[in-house]
Each structure stands twice: as C-alpha cells, then as structure tokens.
Amino acid sequence: MKNKAAPQVSIIVLNWNGWEDTVECLESIYQIKYPNYEILVVDNASQDDSIPKIKQYAQGLVTVESGFFEYNSLNKPLEVFEFPEKEYLNPENIKTDLNPIPSDKKLILLLNNENHGYAKGNNLAMNFVLDKLDSDYILVLNNDTVVHENLLLEMVNAAEEDVNIGCVTPKVYYYDYKGRRDVISHAGETFNLYIGRGKRFCKDQVDDGQCDQSRPVDTIEGCSILFKREVLEKVGLFDPLYFAYWEDTDLCFRIRENGYKLLYVPQARIWHKIGVSWDSYFSYFVIYHYLVRNRLIFMWRFASRLQKTTFSIFFIFYLLANIILMLLKEDLETSKEGLRAISDGINDFRI
Known part of the structure; x- marks a missing residue:
C-alpha cells in the first residue's frame, strides 16, 4: 500500500450446499498478494457435507485442483474458529481476539441455523464483522468465483484514492465460456429505470482491452463487491426482503443516493461460474x-x-x-x- 499499513479487509463467502466451489474459491483467496485480510465462510444450513469438507480443506486433507492456480499446502493447517448462529449473533460473548492471527493462517466459520438466503445470510456475517472485527473494508464474494492474486490490492488502492467512493467492483470473467477464460461477464453496468433493466459494459466480449478504463457505474453485480466500512454503517446492509437477487442493485442505489460513487476497477479480476446455483434459467x-x-x-x-x-x-x-x-x-x-x-x-x- 502507499506509505501506510494496508487497510484490513474481511472477505465474506456464503456457502450453501456447494463445498467444492467454496474450497476452490478459498484456495484462490489464500494465494492473494495482500497482507491484511481475513476470510469468513458463512454457511446457510447446508444439507450436504459442506462443513466437514471445508474443515478438512483447512486441515490440509482436501487438496484443490484448478486450472487457475497451483494448490499450496504450505499454509495448512489453518486455524478454524467456528461459531454457531446463536453464539455469533452476540459477539460480546466471543472472547477470542481474532485480529492478531496472520491472514493466511485462519478461517472463520459462521454456521447459520437455516437457509437465510443471500441477503440475510451475508448480512449476518457483515454484522459480525462490524461488531467484532477491526476491518476497514468488507468484500462480499460468491463462493462460485476464483480470484486473481492482485484482486484486493487493486480494489483497495482504487477505493483509497477517493473518500467519495462507496464500493468497488472488479472485472468479472466467465469461469468457462466455451472453453475460454477471457470472456467478460461484467465490467460495471448502467441502469435504466424507465424499463427496469441494466446494461453491462462489454458483456460476452472477448477481453481485448476495450474495458480497461476505470469508471463510475450505476450498479455492481453481487458476486464481488468491496464496501467501505463507514458506508455500510451509514447506508445499511442488504434488504432481506429480497431473499436472493436484486438486493445488490437495491443497495447500490441506496449508496448512490447517499452521495457515494460506485467504481469499476478493471485491474482487479475474478472468474465467475455463472448460474451454478440455478437448476435452470426458467426454474x-x-x-x-x-x-x-x-x-x-x-x-x-x-x-x-x-x-x-x-x-x-x-x-x-x-x-x-x-x-x-x-x-x-x-x-x-x-x-x-x-x-x-x-x-x-x-x-x-x-x-
């Protein structure tokens, strides 16, 4: 970071019956080039063996095969801090100081007692961060993503440049688009309230540098949003009325209504397995x-x-x-x- 200690970032990964995607996502995060972060997996009462498998991954007993990185066994085992919902809803009862432990040596597991959906599930984790941890930023990240090693460095640097920036989005590629990894899914979006639809920049285009300029945007896709702490404290979190989908757009509009900007940062990159949680588009x-x-x-x-x-x-x-x-x-x-x-x-x- 520029002449000061790196701001602390809490990374929230919501899991529901998707441990294989989650551990690939986690492994990519643990290989980022950023010195001050922590990872929280919040589980929405998965009915598969997600929690045992995630714990085995933390112990170094489950290796991860991916075309995006080489598995690193050197930082295993991870120290796992596990909190059921009834316990972590009252952070004052949690005596463990989670802040001093090195970023790549710990994993925080928050275990929900039911499937709260995307909005409330992430809200519970964000409230835990705001109440218990000293984070300057919160990154909400889908479990079906893989991140580039420079993701946090680029996003935080961009956010630190302007006090009016409320949240930041990276360039999002398809995880696999007909065998390609360089096809853009999301590079920021404009939104037209007259028809109730957004228009994504460079969607479905092979990346040839045409979306390499940082820009303010109207909305940010919920698969990867970096929020400033003070913005969430002022504006609030996701509205659980939505349960899933459109809560990210709603929060983006509320952030803009409070005078903050949403920024697209193309130097930050992730790959997203679009739609893995849908049985089909017309489910x-x-x-x-x-x-x-x-x-x-x-x-x-x-x-x-x-x-x-x-x-x-x-x-x-x-x-x-x-x-x-x-x-x-x-x-x-x-x-x-x-x-x-x-x-x-x-x-x-x-x-």
Missing part, C-alpha cells in the same frame, strides 16, 4: 424471485411515477412473452409462478 425460483417479484419491489421503491408508468408497459409485454414461451413448452406451473410473483411483488413492497 420456479428464478422466475419468482429474480425476474418478477424482486424487480417489482425494486422499481416500486426507486422509480419515479413516470418511470413506473413506462416500466409497467414494458414489463407487461416482457412478462407475457415469457409466459407464452412457458405455455408453448407446456410448463403451466412456471407460468403461474410468474403471475403470482406480480401480486407478491406489489404486496411485499408494502411491508
């Missing part, structure tokens, strides 16, 4: 939470009256097209999910 869960209900909640919250009007016209045609598509596939249940989500999206916003 009931995605139709219900992502395409319909949560989009409506977000739009009702942030759009002006004119924007709501234009969005409603656009969305009706968009939704009908998807329902017709499902009917053509003789998928009546998914079509019903879409219609039910309209009602819930409007009613839930009133909560």
Whole structure:
C-alpha cells in the first residue's frame, strides 16, 4: 500500500450446499498478494457435507485442483474458529481476539441455523464483522468465483484514492465460456429505470482491452463487491426482503443516493461460474424471485411515477412473452409462478 499499513479487509463467502466451489474459491483467496485480510465462510444450513469438507480443506486433507492456480499446502493447517448462529449473533460473548492471527493462517466459520438466503445470510456475517472485527473494508464474494492474486490490492488502492467512493467492483470473467477464460461477464453496468433493466459494459466480449478504463457505474453485480466500512454503517446492509437477487442493485442505489460513487476497477479480476446455483434459467425460483417479484419491489421503491408508468408497459409485454414461451413448452406451473410473483411483488413492497 502507499506509505501506510494496508487497510484490513474481511472477505465474506456464503456457502450453501456447494463445498467444492467454496474450497476452490478459498484456495484462490489464500494465494492473494495482500497482507491484511481475513476470510469468513458463512454457511446457510447446508444439507450436504459442506462443513466437514471445508474443515478438512483447512486441515490440509482436501487438496484443490484448478486450472487457475497451483494448490499450496504450505499454509495448512489453518486455524478454524467456528461459531454457531446463536453464539455469533452476540459477539460480546466471543472472547477470542481474532485480529492478531496472520491472514493466511485462519478461517472463520459462521454456521447459520437455516437457509437465510443471500441477503440475510451475508448480512449476518457483515454484522459480525462490524461488531467484532477491526476491518476497514468488507468484500462480499460468491463462493462460485476464483480470484486473481492482485484482486484486493487493486480494489483497495482504487477505493483509497477517493473518500467519495462507496464500493468497488472488479472485472468479472466467465469461469468457462466455451472453453475460454477471457470472456467478460461484467465490467460495471448502467441502469435504466424507465424499463427496469441494466446494461453491462462489454458483456460476452472477448477481453481485448476495450474495458480497461476505470469508471463510475450505476450498479455492481453481487458476486464481488468491496464496501467501505463507514458506508455500510451509514447506508445499511442488504434488504432481506429480497431473499436472493436484486438486493445488490437495491443497495447500490441506496449508496448512490447517499452521495457515494460506485467504481469499476478493471485491474482487479475474478472468474465467475455463472448460474451454478440455478437448476435452470426458467426454474420456479428464478422466475419468482429474480425476474418478477424482486424487480417489482425494486422499481416500486426507486422509480419515479413516470418511470413506473413506462416500466409497467414494458414489463407487461416482457412478462407475457415469457409466459407464452412457458405455455408453448407446456410448463403451466412456471407460468403461474410468474403471475403470482406480480401480486407478491406489489404486496411485499408494502411491508
């Protein structure tokens, strides 16, 4: 870092029935070139053997094979600090001082008693960090990602340049796009409230330097967001009303409404296994939470009256097209999910 000690970063990785992705993600983090971080895995009551496998990884008993790095056994075993939800919700009861232990020698496990979803699951971990740890930044990172060794160095350096920067996003590549690793998934996004849709820069393009300029953006994808501590303390965390999807967009808008900037930093890079948590794009869960209900909640919250009007016209045609598509596939249940989500999206916003 520039003439001062590196700010401390807490990295939160949410796991739910995905230990193989999680340990690959963890191994990539433990190989980063940054001197002051800690890793927290928050588990949403996984029903597989995630916790035993993650512990075995920490002991050095599970090696990780990846095309992105060579497994490093030299920092194993890791010292594991395990806290069930009832315990870590009251950080004052935790007497262990977690801060002095070296970054690459410890792993904090937070064990939730149920599947709280993306929003609340990450919130519980972020509250633990804010209450118990001395971190200057919190990085929320999907477990189905692999990070470049310079990720934190580039993101923190960029965030430190301007007090008005609230959060930072890296350049996100597809983990595997038809055998390629240089295809961009996300390089920041603009968002149009008149139609309720975002437009990603350089999406699905082979990286040839066309998105190598840092820029302010409207929204940041939730797979990797670096937040300043004071911003979260002022603005708040994810809204658990969403459960999963659109909570990241909601928080980005609240951060911007409070006068902060969102910054895309192309020198920081990750690779994302897009959609591994979806059974299929048109699964009931995605139709219900992502395409319909949560989009409506977000739009009702942030759009002006004119924007709501234009969005409603656009969305009706968009939704009908998807329902017709499902009917053509003789998928009546998914079509019903879409219609039910309209009602819930409007009613839930009133909560």
